[in-house]
Amino acid sequence: MAAIVARALVKHFSQEIKAxxxxxxxxxxxxxxxxxxxxxxxxxxxxxxxxxxxKPTSGSAEVGGVDVLAxxxxxxxxxxxxxxxxxxxxxxxxxxLLTLQARLFDVPGPVARTRAxxxxxxxxxxxxxxxxxxxxxxxxxxxxxxxxxxxxEPRIVFLDEPTTGLDPITREAMWxxxxxxxxxxxxxxxxxxxxxxxxxxCDDIAIMxxxxxxxxxxxxxxxxxxxxxxITLGLGSAEDAGLAEPLLRRFEGVDSLQVQGAQVILYxxxxxxxxxxxxxxxxxxxxxxxxxxxxxxxxxxxxxxATGHHLETGDxxxxxx
Amino acid sequence: MRFLxxxxxxxxxxxxxxxxxxxxxxxxxxxxxxxxxVTVGAVGDVAREAFGVSDYKGFQLPVAILQxxxxxxxxxxxxxxxxxxxxxxxxxxxxxxxxxxxVGGRMLADxxxxxxxxxxxxxxxxxxxSGFETxxxxxxxxxxxxxxxxxxxxxxxxxxxxKTGSPQAAQAGFLLFFPLLFLAPTFAPLDVFATWLExxxxxxxxxxxxxxxxxxxxxxxxWGSLLKGSAAILGMGVVTWTMTAMALRGRAAGG
Ligand SMILES: Nc1ncnc2c1ncn2[C@@H]1O[C@H](COP(=O)(O)OP(=O)(O)OP(=O)(O)O)[C@@H](O)[C@H]1O
Ligand SMILES: [Mg+2]
Numbered sequence: 001m002a003a004i005v006a007r008a009l010v011k012h013f014s015q016e017i018k019a020x021x022x023x024x025x026x027x028x029x030x031x032x033x034x035x036x037x038x039x040x041x042x043x044x045x046x047x048x049x050x051x052x053x054x055k056p057t058s059g060s061a062e063v064g065g066v067d068v069l070a071x072x073x074x075x076x077x078x079x080x081x082x083x084x085x086x087x088x089x090x091x092x093x094x095x096x097l098l099t100l101q102a103r104l105f106d107v108p109g110p111v112a113r114t115r116a117x118x119x120x121x122x123x124x125x126x127x128x129x130x131x132x133x134x135x136x137x138x139x140x141x142x143x144x145x146x147x148x149x150x151x152x153e154p155r156i157v158f159l160d161e162p163t164t165g166l167d168p169i170t171r172e173a174m175w176x177x178x179x180x181x182x183x184x185x186x187x188x189x190x191x192x193x194x195x196x197x198x199x200x201x202c203d204d205i206a207i208m209x210x211x212x213x214x215x216x217x218x219x220x221x222x223x224x225x226x227x228x229x230x231i232t233l234g235l236g237s238a239e240d241a242g243l244a245e246p247l248l249r250r251f252e253g254v255d256s257l258q259v260q261g262a263q264v265i266l267y268x269x270x271x272x273x274x275x276x277x278x279x280x281x282x283x284x285x286x287x288x289x290x291x292x293x294x295x296x297x298x299x300x301x302x303x304x305x306a307t308g309h310h311l312e313t314g315d316x317x318x319x320x321x
Numbered sequence: 322m323r324f325l326x327x328x329x330x331x332x333x334x335x336x337x338x339x340x341x342x343x344x345x346x347x348x349x350x351x352x353x354x355x356x357x358x359v360t361v362g363a364v365g366d367v368a369r370e371a372f373g374v375s376d377y378k379g380f381q382l383p384v385a386i387l388q389x390x391x392x393x394x395x396x397x398x399x400x401x402x403x404x405x406x407x408x409x410x411x412x413x414x415x416x417x418x419x420x421x422x423x424v425g426g427r428m429l430a431d432x433x434x435x436x437x438x439x440x441x442x443x444x445x446x447x448x449x450x451s452g453f454e455t456x457x458x459x460x461x462x463x464x465x466x467x468x469x470x471x472x473x474x475x476x477x478x479x480x481x482x483x484k485t486g487s488p489q490a491a492q493a494g495f496l497l498f499f500p501l502l503f504l505a506p507t508f509a510p511l512d513v514f515a516t517w518l519e520x521x522x523x524x525x526x527x528x529x530x531x532x533x534x535x536x537x538x539x540x541x542x543x544w545g546s547l548l549k550g551s552a553a554i555l556g557m558g559v560v561t562w563t564m565t566a567m568a569l570r571g572r573a574a575g576g
Contacts, residue, residue: 048575051415052415052575053411053414053415053575054575055574055575073417076415076416076417077417081415083408083411083412085408086408087407087408087409087410087411087412088407088408088409088412089334089338089404089407089409090407091337091338091341091342092334092337092338096334096337100330100331100334101412101416103327103330104327104330104331104413104416104417104418105416105417105418106323106417132341148412152417
């Protein structure tokens with residue numbers, strides 16, 4: 001059965017702000033699905049619609065086989081959600097907050113307390129469980145927020161940028177929780193601005209750009225769709241790049257190509273074999289090559305081709321090549 | 322059943338918060354106690370000659386009760402705006418709890434805090450030498466009606482909080498009460514009022530609440546006044562709870 005289905009899902013906040021502009025989703029049960037996109041591309045808006053916090057302008061969606069508009073209360077019972085901004089009550093202790101959260105999902109008191117204790121252990125907060133949240137660090141709050149999303153043992157979990165702003169160790173730990181739960185059959189819908197995260201965790205990803213899905217598939221399929229290797233050429237100027245483009249486009253073995261200023265990226269199946277003929281051909285055409293690098297195609301290349309720009313992330317500037 | 326249980330769970334959370342951040346509650350308690358002492362001290366001795374009130378300490382007790390209850394009742398709305406801003410409100414919306422319990426818990430906490438404060442106020446008035454015509458049963462009735470009044474009055478702040486999400490707006494809602502409190506027989510009985518003020522006061526539900534409470538303290542079991550007072554409180558409750566329920570539906574609907 002499909003865990004999450006969306007058909008022509010739309011959210012327009014106004015004439016100009018078309019936050020989500022007609023997306024289709026088919027996410028099978030047991031999958032880790034990655035929703036990639038830069039700031040403002042519509043990730044959070046999609047999550048809010050799928051979790052019943054926001055009514056779609058049009059279109060439909062089902063989560064766990066339940067229509068989001070017809071039975072929102074049934075969806076709330078069966079999904080766990082950790083929003084992008086942790087929403088916690090700083091006056092309570094971790095244990096109080098988590099136990100209350102469980103009780104509000106109708107988990108009986110003794111079970112709620114046991115489960116809260118176990119989960120605090122899992123997210124590494126056992127030692128701080130009885131301190132008010134005021135004294136928690138950002139990473140600790142994130143982990144508690146994740147625990148809140150899991151306390152009622154949901155089968156479908158939405159995580160909106162769960163690792164943004166976390167240090168590498170905490171991020172790694174977060175990835176492991178997701179992987180472990182996923183092994184137990186939990187479906188994840190995960191938004192992220194980190195390509196590495198999508199590559200590592202996700203069975204399938206969708207790339208969002210300005211409210212639309214511009215590419216969809218498994219990370220491997222997406223990478224091989226643009227060629228398995230990438231050659232980055234640094235040319236003298238944007239003008240040179242423009243001049244060289246037609247020649248490069250016709251070049252034997254090139255699947256596709258991307259021009260970025262003075263830089264041209266070629267995607268091809270066998271990069272190593274192409275380097276020598278490529279240099280010769282450019283020399284013949286009098287195009288000066290200042291830099292040449294051969295590497296494997298990454299999700300960033302997929303992103304670049306799908307959207308025309310690199311994935312810019314809030315806290316690390318330009319996405320890496 | 323579930324509604325009641327979750328309301329109480331959320332009320333407990335709100336009360337824990339009050340205990341851990343007592344500054345607000347201390348302020349809420351100080352104001353009515355202070356005004357009571359000052360008003361009684363200033364006017365108490367001349368009240369009999371000026372407007373024929375012999376037990377002015379008892380006469381002022383319901384004013385302190387209303388003032389205290391209304392002050393406490395600003396808490397739910399303000400706290401609700403903070404929950405909205407922190408995102409915790411949204412987390413509560415995402416649980417399977419009945420949504421009315423989310424606001425009900427906060428409002429009920431105001432009711433409980435108000436009962437505690439009103440008990441303090443009654444104790445202080447008695448210590449000052451106020452009489453109490455209806456005795457212990459009347460005292461319990463007065464304290465409970467202070468709690469119910471807070472439960473009703475807090476709906477105003479909560480409705481504004483849900484509508485606007487703004488702490489400033491929610492606090493402004495509380496200030497709404499002050500003109501109402503003074504357009505009533507607060508310092509003197511109605512029959513010494515100028516006609517225009519009396520007309521306004523007679524249209525003000527606070528007048529009937531005040532007179533009902535006053536009957537308990539200085540009048541005795543005057544069922545007419547008590548009924549009118551109860552009806553005024555409940556009438557106010559129906560209005561504020563409806564406002565709250567509508568505002569909640571608006572916020573939870575997710576435009
Ligand atoms: N409540 C709202 N009212 C008006 N516009 C909104 C609202 N929420 C989101 N938007 C707009 O919708 C667009 C998509 O926002 P959204 O939060 O879904 O993006 P996002 O992909 O989650 O971005 P980020 O990576 O920064 O979290 C943005 O242009 C945003 O300004
Ligand atoms: Mg977002």
